[in-house]
Amino acid sequence: MFDFEIVTSWLHEALTSVMSEGLAVLIECVLVGLGIITLYAIFAMIMIYLERKVCAFFQCRLGPDRVGKWGLLQVICDVLKMMTKEVVNFRQTDRLLHHAAPFLVVTASMVTFACLPWNKGAQIIDFNVGVFFFLAVSSIGVVGILLAGWSANNKYSLIGAMRAGAQIISYELSIGMVMLTMICLTGTMSFSEICDQQATLGWNIFRGHIPALLAFVIYLIAGNAECNRGPFDMPEAESELTAGYHTEYSGMDFGYYYLAEYMNLFICAGIASTIFLGGWAPLVIPGLDGFNAAMAVVPGCVWFLAKVFFVLMLLLWERWTFPRLRIDQLLKLEWKYMLPMSMTVLVIMALCVSFGLTF
Amino acid sequence: MSNQIIPVVVAAADLHQHLATLKGEGYDFLELLTGVDWGEEGLGVVYSLTKTSDGTMTHVKSVCADRENPYIDSVTDLWDVANIYEREVFDFYGIKFLGHPDMRRVFLREDWQGYPLRKDYDESSNSDICLEAEPISDMAVKYTIKGDGTLHEERTPIFTDDDYVVNIGPQHPSTHGVLHFRTALDGERITKIDPHLGYIHRGIEKLSEGYTYPQTLALTDRMDYLGAMQTRHALCMCIEQAMGVEVSDRVKVIRTIMDELQRIDSHLLFFSCLAQDLGATTAFLYGFRDREEILKIFEKTTGGRLIINYNMIGGVAHDLHPDFVKDVHAFIDHMRSKKVGLKEYHDIFTGNVIFQTRAKGVGVLTKEQVISYGCTGGTGRASGWHNDLRKLRPYAAYDRVKFNEITFDEGDSFARYMVRMKEIEESLSIIEQLIDNIPEGSIQEKMKPIIKVPEGIYYSAVEGSRGILGVYLESKGDKSPYRLHYRSTGLPLVAVMDTACRGSLIADLITIGGTVDYIVPDVDR
Numbered sequence: 004m005f006d007f008e009i010v011t012s013w014l015h016e017a018l019t020s021v022m023s024e025g026l027a028v029l030i031e032c033v034l035v036g037l038g039i040i041t042l043y044a045i046f047a048m049i050m051i052y053l054e055r056k057v058c059a060f061f062q063c064r065l066g067p068d069r070v071g072k073w074g075l076l077q078v079i080c081d082v083l084k085m086m087t088k089e090v091v092n093f094r095q096t097d098r099l100l101h102h103a104a105p106f107l108v109v110t111a112s113m114v115t116f117a118c119l120p121w122n123k124g125a126q127i128i129d130f131n132v133g134v135f136f137f138l139a140v141s142s143i144g145v146v147g148i149l150l151a152g153w154s155a156n157n158k159y160s161l162i163g164a165m166r167a168g169a170q171i172i173s174y175e176l177s178i179g180m181v182m183l184t185m186i187c188l189t190g191t192m193s194f195s196e197i198c199d200q201q202a203t204l205g206w207n208i209f210r211g212h213i214p215a216l217l218a219f220v221i222y223l224i225a226g227n228a229e230c231n232r233g234p235f236d237m238p239e240a241e242s243e244l245t246a247g248y249h250t251e252y253s254g255m256d257f258g259y260y261y262l263a264e265y266m267n268l269f270i271c272a273g274i275a276s277t278i279f280l281g282g283w284a285p286l287v288i289p290g291l292d293g294f295n296a297a298m299a300v301v302p303g304c305v306w307f308l309a310k311v312f313f314v315l316m317l318l319l320w321e322r323w324t325f326p327r328l329r330i331d332q333l334l335k336l337e338w339k340y341m342l343p344m345s346m347t348v349l350v351i352m353a354l355c356v357s358f359g360l361t362f
Numbered sequence: 363m364s365n366q367i368i369p370v371v372v373a374a375a376d377l378h379q380h381l382a383t384l385k386g387e388g389y390d391f392l393e394l395l396t397g398v399d400w401g402e403e404g405l406g407v408v409y410s411l412t413k414t415s416d417g418t419m420t421h422v423k424s425v426c427a428d429r430e431n432p433y434i435d436s437v438t439d440l441w442d443v444a445n446i447y448e449r450e451v452f453d454f455y456g457i458k459f460l461g462h463p464d465m466r467r468v469f470l471r472e473d474w475q476g477y478p479l480r481k482d483y484d485e486s487s488n489s490d491i492c493l494e495a496e497p498i499s500d501m502a503v504k505y506t507i508k509g510d511g512t513l514h515e516e517r518t519p520i521f522t523d524d525d526y527v528v529n530i531g532p533q534h535p536s537t538h539g540v541l542h543f544r545t546a547l548d549g550e551r552i553t554k555i556d557p558h559l560g561y562i563h564r565g566i567e568k569l570s571e572g573y574t575y576p577q578t579l580a581l582t583d584r585m586d587y588l589g590a591m592q593t594r595h596a597l598c599m600c601i602e603q604a605m606g607v608e609v610s611d612r613v614k615v616i617r618t619i620m621d622e623l624q625r626i627d628s629h630l631l632f633f634s635c636l637a638q639d640l641g642a643t644t645a646f647l648y649g650f651r652d653r654e655e656i657l658k659i660f661e662k663t664t665g666g667r668l669i670i671n672y673n674m675i676g677g678v679a680h681d682l683h684p685d686f687v688k689d690v691h692a693f694i695d696h697m698r699s700k701k702v703g704l705k706e707y708h709d710i711f712t713g714n715v716i717f718q719t720r721a722k723g724v725g726v727l728t729k730e731q732v733i734s735y736g737c738t739g740g741t742g743r744a745s746g747w748h749n750d751l752r753k754l755r756p757y758a759a760y761d762r763v764k765f766n767e768i769t770f771d772e773g774d775s776f777a778r779y780m781v782r783m784k785e786i787e788e789s790l791s792i793i794e795q796l797i798d799n800i801p802e803g804s805i806q807e808k809m810k811p812i813i814k815v816p817e818g819i820y821y822s823a824v825e826g827s828r829g830i831l832g833v834y835l836e837s838k839g840d841k842s843p844y845r846l847h848y849r850s851t852g853l854p855l856v857a858v859m860d861t862a863c864r865g866s867l868i869a870d871l872i873t874i875g876g877t878v879d880y881i882v883p884d885v886d887r
Contacts (some may be wrong), residue, residue: 009803058643058644062643062644062647062648063647063648063651066645093609158528158529159528162528162550162868165548234641234642234716236641240570243536243868243869243871243872244868245534245535323643323644324642324644325641325642325643325714325716326637326640326642326645326711326712326714326716326717327640327641327642327869328716328720329719329720329869329870330550330867330868330869331867332716332719332720350774
């Protein structure tokens with residue numbers, strides 16, 4: 004398996020040979036930052052295209068097919084349109100908070116995006132409490148949504164933001180519990196170590212068998228809710244609240260929400276593939292060395308992306324099949340069913356681990 | 363068969379008592395309330411009451427001679443739907459209903475001068491283009507008469523200062539047209555809804571008074587655009603019966619088939635839009651895919667898809683397209699197929715647990731409520747009210763087909779949904795019974811070049827896509843109607859929203875609005 008660390012350490016050495024350590028790190032930081040932003044934008048565009056095409060096929064339609072071959076240039080046109088649109092300011096909004104809110108949302112999503120392990124050695128933010136950091140940073144997004152609802156001085160926005168607040172904070176509990184379950188299995192909170200383990204011992208979803216599988220299902224549901232995606236798209240609920248918390252946004256300010264929503268979905272799928280499906284780790288069956296070697300030929304980033312898009316397809320399938328829940332049903336689902344269930348799963352996992360019932 | 367009606371004239375002072383007696387005798391459904399300006403005789407109202415048990419009707423007329431300050435007792439305490447009907451009459455004729463809790467204008471702007479359907483209305487009293495924003499009053503006005511015979515005006519606020527009022531509409535994805543609900547909320551719970559109508563009011567009834575009879579037909583398709591066939595059928599039938607013209611069997615059967623196709627079209631759109639409103643976008647497109655087939659059938663025969671212009675006085679405009687029978691058979695097979703059509707809707711939407719929990723027990727209307735509010739059609743039948751005119755007062759070819767009147771007892775949103783889904787099946791069965799033996803015959807009776815309806819008052823009704831669609835026609839023997847009033851199927855459905863939604867959540871407002879199935883151009887006319 005190709006270790007991306009070779010590239011990063013070569014770059015570091017090449018830079019330190021001609022300049023001081025501090026300057027080298029600064030240049031590396033800028034490069035990494037540019038890398039994140041580029042990848043972020045590229046994946047957002049892929050996601051938008053994917054969603055439009057996939058949902059079209061679910062619905063007996065063709066989807067975009069006019070701009071470029073199979074409508075491939077449609078997203079680029081959309082982005083250009085979005086960027087050239089006027090940002091409308093309303094008189095009685097809280098101007099500062101109104102414009103700060105989309106940045107908070109997009110920042111939170113970019114920082115969590117940086118937590119994803121793309122390949123062996125290719126991880127931007129990685130330290131011993133990575134999972135904890137991820138959970139903490141991802142919660143910043145809700146602040147942006149609440150601010151958006153409050154600052155817009157619009158009743159639809161406010162209701163949407165309050166729904167979003169209630170929803171995201173509730174479902175974060177389930178996500179936290181699921182993460183704890185898996186940490187219980189792996190014994191580490193570092194994303195890179197979690198992946199390394201799975202490269203040798205097999206994917207967590209197989210290692211943790213029943214509790215891990217249950218945790219995966221809970222994660223998919225809670226993750227979808229966390230991303231405000233249907234059937235949990237209550238904060239936006241276009242047929243009730245027109246557009247929910249981003250009703251009053253236009254131009255690129257709205258574009259940021261759009262971007263963040265898609266990327267949160269990607270991140271949600273990315274984390275699912277990291278903690279359950281091995282991240283960049285190839286399919287490993289302990290004992291079958293020939294098979295493992297063959298699997299390891301495929302680069303880690305391909306494994307990772309393949310898993311991410313697999314999970315994404317599950318989420319899209321869910322999104323385009325179900326009608327929307329109602330806010331009381333949504334909260335009931337979380338507090339009465341999902342939370343007790345995820346706690347039970349945590350206990351089962353702890354028992355399995357302590358009695359050595361995992362693989 | 364004549365459809366002439368001769369209303370019983372009752373003095374304004376005895377009116378309330380008389381109507382209350384009639385209600386006690388079983389005439390418990392106020393089908394229509396029509397304001398009329400009889401010129402010298404005065405302004406007045408015609409009440410059309412129906413027995414829900416067997417569908418027989420009686421009509422009561424009351425006149426107030428004082429044109430300057432006309433008033434009549436309100437019957438809002440007898441029938442809830444009178445609330446909105448009386449506001450409509452006040453809006454157009456300026457008749458004040460004593461004891462009505464909320465005597466505001468309903469369709470026109472509150473700063474409108476004069477009452478436009480009065481025969482002496484001066485059209486120059488309002489400027490052509492309003493440059494000011496429309497004022498919306500927060501005060502409900504109640505008129506009562508004091509001991510000395512003078513009118514007393516009492517104003518009460520509609521919303522209190524503490525109410526959190528959200529405007530659902532006029533531009534809103536789920537109001538199915540340009541409709542405005544001022545919705546008071548407590549958290550997410552609805553405490554009151556004040557519907558504000560008239561955004562697309564075109565004054566069709568006023569316009570019709572200046573048109574010849576064939577010209578009035580052109581406006582019918584533009585009222586309930588999902589019931590274009592039926593609305594036009596109602597008006598044609600009313601004029602034909604008034605003139606004593608009997609249309610051929612072929613026309614009757616064609617009209618029946620077209621009405622049923624239109625009903626399926628409407629119900630498919632109902633399904634699609636309800637799914638869309640509840641966030642099930644995929645189901646929405648399934649419904650639209652199949653609806654397209656009906657529109658194609660319409661297009662082949664009539665040339666129109668939404669505005670169809672098919673029925674004419676004395677017949678229909680064109681003969682059926684040679685492919686008509688084949689296409690209709692193909693459509694019936696498609697809808698009943700084991701893979702697509704209705705089966706698919708039930709798979710993706712009806713059986714879905716989220717939809718069921720969102721619809722069951724939501725917006726329950728009792729049978730008493732739907733009758734009092736005059737909610738005919740699927741909304742009434744979902745609450746157990748047998749109000750299907752095709753059974754009660756058969757017209758066209760409905761007396762020769764077998765079909766079931768679908769009713770449910772629950773009265774909730776799910777029942778309202780299921781009524782429509784089952785009615786699609788019944789409509790398919792009606793069409794199937796007729797399609798293979800459409801009688802030969804003329805498609806158009808010979809009519810005089812200028813159509814004049816003999817003097818009198820006439821009333822005909824058909825079962826529209828969403829309820830009883832009545833046409834009240836008063837003629838003085840001219841080539842234009844003296845008064846043409848439509849029983850809107852949607853107006854009672856909008857009026858019932860406040861009752862149906864109180865205590866529910868915002869999301870339920872969408873479910874209830876979707877399932878009672880009003881169409882705004884038909885509400886506003």
